[in-house]
Amino acid sequence: MSESRYDIRRFHDFLAGRTRGFTRRDLLTITAAALLPGTPDVSTVADGPIVKPLPPELFRSLGTNAETRWSALKDQGYYVPVDRFFVRNHTSTPAIDADTWSLKVTGTGLRGGPVHYSLDDLRRFPSETRAVAVECAGNGRGYYTTQQGQTVSGTAWQLGAVGVARWRGVRLSTVLRHAGISRAAVDVQPSGLDANFVSGGVDLGPVRRPFPVAKAFDDVLLAYEMNGVPLPPDHGFPVRVLVPGWIGIASIKWVGTLEVSAEPLFSPWNTQFYRLFGPEFPAEGVPIDEQVVKSAFELDPGATVPAGTTTRLTGRSWSAHGPIRRVDVSTDGGATWRRARHYGDTPGGVWQRWELDWKPAAGTHELLARATDVHGNSQPDTATYNTLGYLFDAVVRIPVTAA
Numbered sequence: 001m002s003e004s005r006y007d008i009r010r011f012h013d014f015l016a017g018r019t020r021g022f023t024r025r026d027l028l029t030i031t032a033a034a035l036l037p038g039t040p041d042v043s044t045v046a047d048g049p050i051v052k053p054l055p056p057e058l059f060r061s062l063g064t065n066a067e068t069r070w071s072a073l074k075d076q077g078y079y080v081p082v083d084r085f086f087v088r089n090h091t092s093t094p095a096i097d098a099d100t101w102s103l104k105v106t107g108t109g110l111r112g113g114p115v116h117y118s119l120d121d122l123r124r125f126p127s128e129t130r131a132v133a134v135e136c137a138g139n140g141r142g143y144y145t146t147q148q149g150q151t152v153s154g155t156a157w158q159l160g161a162v163g164v165a166r167w168r169g170v171r172l173s174t175v176l177r178h179a180g181i182s183r184a185a186v187d188v189q190p191s192g193l194d195a196n197f198v199s200g201g202v203d204l205g206p207v208r209r210p211f212p213v214a215k216a217f218d219d220v221l222l223a224y225e226m227n228g229v230p231l232p233p234d235h236g237f238p239v240r241v242l243v244p245g246w247i248g249i250a251s252i253k254w255v256g257t258l259e260v261s262a263e264p265l266f267s268p269w270n271t272q273f274y275r276l277f278g279p280e281f282p283a284e285g286v287p288i289d290e291q292v293v294k295s296a297f298e299l300d301p302g303a304t305v306p307a308g309t310t311t312r313l314t315g316r317s318w319s320a321h322g323p324i325r326r327v328d329v330s331t332d333g334g335a336t337w338r339r340a341r342h343y344g345d346t347p348g349g350v351w352q353r354w355e356l357d358w359k360p361a362a363g364t365h366e367l368l369a370r371a372t373d374v375h376g377n378s379q380p381d382t383a384t385y386n387t388l389g390y391l392f393d394a395v396v397r398i399p400v401t402a403a
């Protein structure tokens with residue numbers, strides 16, 4: 001049996017309550033445990049799925065999610081301020097009491113029993129501060145439809161489901177060593193404390209997705225600060241996982257449990273979702289982990305710019321595989337290209353800001369930007385179709401009017 005067929009079998013086992021890792025009975029146990037004293041106080045925020053204000057000049061609201069307007073990043077620094085950082089919630093931002101919260105580290109990949117860490121416990125470990133991008137695997141999904149004429153399911157993001165912040169926390173490897181990880185451990189799976197995700201009438205349990213121990217020891221953070229302040233509620237308060245370079249779903253918010261396993265772990269988020277399905281892929285789909293190369297102009301599609309005078313076009317490009325080496329821009333629908341000038345610091349090399357002067361004649365124009373990273377990874381003209389619309393890496397055509 002191939003590994004991916006095995007994934008699918010495991011997924012059906014899960015639904016039928018046959019898996020050891022997490023069963024429907026475990027769900028009931030968790031619900032009952034929530035009533036015991038000493039367990040975290042988690043409730044739903046009454047007003048809506050997202051706590052922070054979502055002014056329309058900074059965000060496009062998309063159900064339980066909100067994407068950053070690229071025009072709101074113009075003249076901002078390298079980091080995306082919290083007031084305009086995109087939010088992707090499967091359900092709703094939970095209200096969590098940091099005083100009763102703890103992280104439970106447990107599983108067959110530990111030498112001993114479960115270990116619990118309070119927020120203060122985590123803060124006592126040596127901390128690390130790092131620039132990391134969070135980007136939804138579906139960022140750009142809307143362009144499969146509007147630019148390629150293809151039908152895909154999921155939130156129709158434009159390019160605003162990405163942000164770079166300065167995160168502070170403890171290295172996951174520090175906590176795993178402290179908790180007594182064994183040599184047999186292969187996978188780590190964080191689970192969120194937000195409400196269980198229900199899809200097609202099926203309760204899929206808490207939002208969770210495994211990653212390999214090798215990645216955990218490489219660069220994963222347990223973050224408790226974002227841009228110098230405690231994590232805001234919508235971004236995972238009190239503690240979230242950050243998996244650099246990987247699709248956003250890996251970076252579990254509101255983490256409550258970390259399962260460390262001596263056997264491979266599966267969840268709906270690596271069997272049913274976050275795989276490439278479609279005519280170009282095998283029936284069981286191809287799992288995805290790492291992000292691709294993208295570029296965006298710091299303006300909104302359909303924007304108006306002054307005709308006959310010089311406008312400074314700005315934008316950002318990013319790649320999960322390394323720093324950006326060059327960005328080529330076209331202001332005439334792809335007929336001619338000019339190289340954009342890079343500017344600004346690039347802490348961690350997560351994304352590159354760029355600029356280009358442009359003096360448009362009155363009328364409509366189409367702007368394109370194509371980035372290439374230091375390894376030669378670039379952006380194609382067409383992204384590979386997949387039914388769930390992930391990893392849209394094609395050059396996006398942005399219409400603007402000069403008047």
Ligand SMILES: Nc1nc2c(c(=O)[nH]1)N[C@H]1C(S)=C(S)[C@@H](COP(=O)(O)O)O[C@H]1N2
Pocket residue numbers: 085086087088089090091134135136137191192193194207234235236247248249250251252253254255
């Ligand atoms: N517990 C939990 N973690 C989660 C999610 C969620 O719904 N619940 N959404 C994931 C997805 S799909 C993305 S893209 C990122 C978004 O992070 P942000 O809302 O801080 O921008 O969080 C990830 N972590």
Ligand SMILES: [Mo]
Pocket residue numbers: 088135136137138248249
């Ligand atoms: Mo996502």
